[in-house]
């Protein structure tokens with residue numbers, strides 16, 4: 001059976017730019033448009049030339065190779081001709097393949113926001129589309145507030161869509177601008193539009209996520225006949241965002257109900273790059289990826305529940321709706337107090353530690369983890385500390401060094417110029433293979449001083465930790481008041497780029513930090529001996 005083509009229209013650089021806190025530079029736009037182009041989206045809407053210097057500069061060149069490069073802007077203003085409208089002129093001059101006009105399709109908006117007559121608005125739509133086509137560009141019309149407009153005055157909303165279609169718009173896009181329309185309404189209204197004679201092959205859907213249903217609304221529109229979907233990477237966009245194209249690409253490709261009927265322009269081999277695309281975009285925005293994002297989130301294929309882990313080990317299909325690798329994600333069975341034996345066996349196996357289900361040491365390890373988690377440890381986020389704890393409990397770890405004592409001082413004093421200075425100094429005494437080692441270091445703060453002192457002299461192991469770097473340090477206070485428990489998570493990295501996380505918990509922040517710091521060093525020494533880090537290296 002031949003499949004119908006769904007055209008994917010990305011508006012990350014236009015509607016995505018309307019997200020509070022998001023502000024793209026020209027360089028950002030260049031980088032993002034090439035990512036979108038390479039991934040295989042059909043249309044890349046780059047912004048609104050003429051509205052601001054960034055967008056005008058961005059449209060001074062065509063920025064895509066395969067995707068159609070689209071400029072966005074409003075239809076000509078009422079009361080002036082198309083040839084005299086400066087906004088329209090900027091759109092026509094932009095180096096784009098197509099123009100996507102935003103047009104009012106709710107008579108209430110025509111009256112209140114535009115202040116012109118319904119007929120004048122239809123004329124603006126018609127003449128704008130004709131002007132775009134006359135300049136050799138494809139025209140599309142985003143019918144703003146189409147669904148709300150249809151509910152208020154169906155004849156007028158339809159007249160706007162029809163005017164765009166008859167003027168030669170390649171796509172007439174039905175917009176749920178305020179994002180409140182429900183999937184059943186979308187389906188019914190799209191079917192009605194098609195019944196009036198505008199074919200689904202010319203209709204698009206632009207859904208906002210104000211009721212958390214932008215993806216569902218887009219799919220409902222496709223089921224009803226629309227063949228273009230507008231959306232954004234990771235669903236960014238005005239207010240609650242736009243339809244998430246990352247989710248839509250995955251569902252259209254992997255869910256049989258869609259994949260047997262439809263195909264997109266995205267090469268199936270690209271699908272395994274979906275997680276990377278989503279995360280690379282977040283990197284560019286300088287924000288952490290959403291762990292619970294469908295398909296691509298770090299938790300999308302993660303479980304910490306023992307019953308789930310047990311079944312996953314027998315067959316991953318038991319708790320996965322699609323194989324994680326199809327979208328470039330991976331399965332993660334975490335260690336936590338929700339876990340039973342299977343969870344632990346699996347987690348240990350991935351670290352190269354083999355233990356039998358009936359081994360009493362396994363029961364001991366499970367009870368230690370559960371006890372420790374009850375006191376504030378969190379091994380889900382501290383793989384390396386978990387691994388060390390397992391080795392210690394199973395008796396498979398060498399004793400590299402022992403800590404005799406440490407001391408940290410924080411002193412506030414005047415420096416030689418009479419300025420107030422706070423100095424931290426740490427002293428660490430270790431036993432390394434029978435040799436007593438004492439190190440003293442000053443640091444920016446007490447934890448920094450302690451870290452420097454601990455790593456200053458590790459006797460015969462010193463050269464081995466030369467490339468160890470502390471990448472991140474997170475402190476969490478677990479209960480309020482002066483007797484609060486502190487959890488410290490430390491992220492470390494080394495010369496080969498491996499990253500690992502260690503944890504320490506104590507009523508004293510310095511003590512909690514010291515535990516996490518020593519775990520990090522011991523893990524590094526284990527790793528150097530190929531006794532650790534299997535999972536980190538996978």
Ligand SMILES: CC(=O)SCCNC(=O)CCNC(=O)[C@H](O)C(C)(C)COP(=O)(O)OP(=O)(O)OC[C@H]1O[C@@H](n2cnc3c(N)ncnc32)[C@H](O)[C@@H]1OP(=O)(O)O
Pocket residue numbers: 015018048050051052074075076077078102103104113114115124144177
């Ligand atoms: C649903 C959406 O997301 S639509 C896209 C919304 N995005 C943006 O607005 C971001 C970019 N916009 C801008 O930078 C500015 O609004 C500009 C440069 C486009 C226009 O700026 P200004 O000329 O100062 O107008 P301003 O922003 O104050 O108001 C919009 C004007 O456009 C008119 N207008 C709005 N939509 C349309 C339309 N579809 N067709 C014709 N005119 C329109 C309004 O009636 C209003 O006219 P008025 O100035 O006579 O009251």
Ligand SMILES: CC(=O)C(=O)O
Pocket residue numbers: 015102142143144145175176177178206208
């Ligand atoms: C055009 C657009 O962004 C909207 O109607 O939501």
